[in-house]
Amino acid sequence: MTPSELSRLRFPVQYLEITEAVVRAGHGRVADVRAACGAAPAGEPGSDWIDGHQLQASLDISLAHCLPGEAPALQILRHFPLTAHGTLGMLAITSGNVGEALEAALQYHALVMPLFEMRRQPDAKDGVRVHVRPTVDFAPHNELIAELVIGALRNVALYAATDQPVLHAEFAHPARWPLQGYTDFLGVTPRFDAPVHAFTVPHALLATPLITGNRATRATLQGQLQREASSGASLGPVTHQLRHHILAGLRRGHMLTSEHLAHELAMSVRTLSRRLQDEGTTLMRVMEQLRMEHAEHLLGDATLSVREVARRTGFADASSFIRAFKRATGRTPAENR
Template sequence: MSGLSQLPVDVQRPLEKLCLGFERVGYSQDRVLSLIAQHLRPEPAVGQRTVSDYFEAWKIVYAKELPPLCGLHAGAGLPFGVYDVIDVLASSCETVGEGFERIARYFVLVRPGIEYVIDQAAHHPTVRIVDRTRDDDYFFDEWTIGVIFGRFREILAGKFVYAGCSLRRPKPAAPAAIDAAGALLGCDVAFGAKDASISIARDSWDAPLPSRNSRMRDAMERHARELLDEMDATSGSSRRVRELLTEELRGGEPTIERVAKRLATTPRTLQRRLQDENTSFQGELDALRAQLARRYLGDSRLGVSEVAFLLGYADASAFARAFRRWYGKAPAEERLST
């Protein structure tokens, strides 16, 4: 894989954050990109790889190539300001607890589909990270727990630790890695939890932040709300479904169950949201396939069977029937007319 600057623009920023963090634990940018390249799926015949393709490869790297729990250390070492609005907003709050509340409220700006649930009634306030999108991917939980820890440790000049930490991954057979994680976070680390979570001692939760600045907080919160409004205006359910369907088609017939899971919702709720936008899952799938079919058939390098595969059909005959339903002619006729 070439350097970051040679990758699609929408891929560069997320991978840049990843590389910055892992540089702090001894992995150069070139090394990180090389590891990802070893596990990337073959490049699609048409179009570019997506951000999801790169992070699917990274999931394999994190599980098989790297020391367990290293994402905690990499996240903790990520420089302040990389998450711009969220970083400044949280650091300008009155207390640690208020900073956590703002992170939970606006984390969708960093990664949609993740919910932060705060329980202040517990002896130690607890933050639970609910991620139903990737059951077997432990990287993001551990990275996020490390990033948040590093932020507050820096703001409080090293005087910040967690009271507890639970991770979803099974307990690794690496006592030294477990000990190192506990030493970093200042608490015992438990494994095999349904959801990853962290708890913060009450006096730490209520502690004032030296960087508190109400004017900055209010300005950053207005900006965060504006970004959310823009996201809502441009990222309706149908648009997100189409984005995911474009990726899912490469693996065969997409299902609403799989797409709903990636959106951290249920099939029933997703279908209802699509109905509110006067569409349906099958309607979006058909429309996307019809659109892509003409584009792919316009590429003389692709045979009809290859086009059928790219659109998730089991065979060329199923694709031909669908194409005739859409356009009233066979794929071969379409190709002759272009």
């Protein structure tokens, strides 16, 4: 993938917590993970999502902390709870049974894992078969990410009232590590050198209840995901990429110009404006929204004066900032503290 294509991808920031857990298990410095990946500090605006560059960096860090002699995917999967998929993970574990959890994954997986598409095949005799097809080249981590995406689905077994394997995995690449480790983790030996990446959930397990099932909570979570899906995963690719650059500038204390932002995105200002219009927004709207989000974050630091917050968010003086902040939020900066 090109650098710009990687920048347009979006993944839940919870994936970084998996890397932090792997680093912690390897007695590394957990506090360095976010900075090493170029991610925003926790709690700052823009810290809910990471892009493709940041995901690749996190995988590099995880691999560096994996022990020799065992498949890295298995070591990472031990720290990969379903809740790492954010709202989708919570929807899965509050489903009534394994079949409902599977349907949730098929319907909403693209919101959290745009590297693959999942296609349900005609029902076979042995169960519900799903092909997991790569949509982008994520080299050098293509094989690793395929094992993680399919392997993470196995973790629904932790909530299912069964001791049977919940899926049979197939991978299109050769086995690079001893199969016994995969068998121990999945409960059944996966197939390697398969025609496609795929998994099958046995028919007999679809009705198996989940001990964490809750209809009311699931309905609320599904509503959230439906709204996100209908809005095109909330942000268009150019808007998401633009937000990344604006926030990076704000964290350095700079308000980037439209010319600078267009240059960063390898397009003219006119093309940038047209692309943003196609995604239902404008450069001014995105910039003002992020200025206010960053201002709210800075106001949480009682050691910073309103004048300093104004300076760091690109306002000429405190009075201009106070007026803009109240217009955007309905509160004064003092009321926000």
